[in-house]
Amino acid sequence: MIHIENLSKKFNDFLAVDNVTLDVKPGQILALLGQNGAGKTTTIRMLTGLLRPTQGRAEVAGYDVEKESTQVRASVGVLTEHHGLYLRMTAVEYLDFFGKVYRLSDDARMKRINHLLEYFGLVEASHRRIGEYSKGMKQKLALARSLIHEPPALLLDEPTSAMDPESARLVRDEIASLRSSQRAIVICTHNLAEAEALADQIAIIYRGRILIRGKLAELKERVLGPAEYEVSFSKKWDNKSLKPPAGVEIVARGSRSIRFRSEQPQKNNPLLLKILSMKEAPVLTLQEVPRSLEQVYLKTMSDAGGALLQ
Missing domain, CATH: 3.30.70 (Alpha-Beta Plaits)
Structure with missing residues (x-):
């Protein structure tokens, strides 16, 4: 569903993404982990067609991100850290607006709006202004917006950032329930417990390069040694x-x-x-003896930092 091959992005003399190769199959959730500035958001922006790669190629739902950017944008749902909700709108007005952006018919649009409001438990608040919503409700509405056109690929950048524990749990539960044989999901997050709970595949990016990727059990064995x-x-x-x-x-x-x-x-x-x-x-x-993703991440980053000093 998402295929990235030798993807790089350079801004003047700064190499933000360096020869990244990844595959995310339908039904999988990939967690892309790394420090601030490691290249996560730049990678996501290239996958949405917002940034043109310097080299390499990427496909989303079979569409080339450079040559078929319009089809790519129609195939992805994006949730950014700053979701840009229109606070004076109601949830119904907001979802209706984006349904029109994606050129859904009147009938299809109303069916999707009603389904998503019910799915995310927002029916009772659907006619209140979004500015009155809690953080968790706002994040669920932003997630609903990213799904209005039933995209086969979901790109989620810090989906629970700055949320209280209860709201974060609600959003995590919703993301887990979105796993589908017809959909691939990429999550960029600093929350390692969240990544461990949700992801089938882990990729750690450092200074634009993928250091390690695979299933968590495999990474524990590779990085930390035998159980x-x-x-x-x-x-x-x-x-x-x-x-x-x-x-x-x-x-x-x-x-x-x-x-x-x-x-x-x-x-x-x-x-x-x-x-x-x-x-x-x-x-x-x-x-x-329990071993966590945090141990894998910290050991991987420590080894990468040590290699640079040598």
């Missing part, structure tokens, strides 16, 4: 003489726990538990 597991004990237990089975490497020992890596956890973890049982160890739990 670690921990056995906890219900009381202090001397495990200094414990010899693990082949394929298990103990990385930390404590009086109440053992942390280890396992090459084949489905095979080796039960063997370790069997050894512990034979030694009458007071095992309480065995679980994988």
Whole structure:
């Protein structure tokens, strides 16, 4: 649905986006992560046809962003950090205006407006001025506007920026519900917990270049190394003489726990538990040590910064 190949954008002597290649298939949500100025928004603007690439190419719903920019704009829904709501309008007037911009027929326009207002829980407030809305309501209306023409691609730039936790959760829930086999979604965000909750694919961009991309589980393995597991004990237990089975490497020992890596956890973890049982160890739990997207992001950025200093 969204295909980017060797895409670059240069402003005078500044290279804002440097040879970016990405694919987002229908049904997928890609989180594009990076610092301010890393190239996220510039990439989004090229995908909407607002900026012409310096080199490379991109397609949205099969349309070339340079050669078929009109068709591209008709195929994307965009939610920016500053959504530009018309505060004196009502929600109905606002959505009707954008329905006309996208040249929807009167019948199709009213059907979409009624559906979106109901979908986002805005029916009761639909005839109030938008300036009276809460932040969460405004953001949901902006999201409704981006969907008025049923686009196959959604580009969301900081969709929950500066929102209170409750409103942010509501908007996240709505974004998750928009996942469809007919739609691809790209989210640019600084909220790593949000990206972890929503995205199938992660891409980290630094100084215009994609450092790493893939599924979160793959990135954890690649950046942080093999998964670690921990056995906890219900009381202090001397495990200094414990010899693990082949394929298990103990990385930390404590009086109440053992942390280890396992090459084949489905095979080796039960063997370790069997050894512990034979030694009458007071095992309480065995679980994988949680690892977050934040750890992946910080390690990736640290490595990138270190490479520049060398």
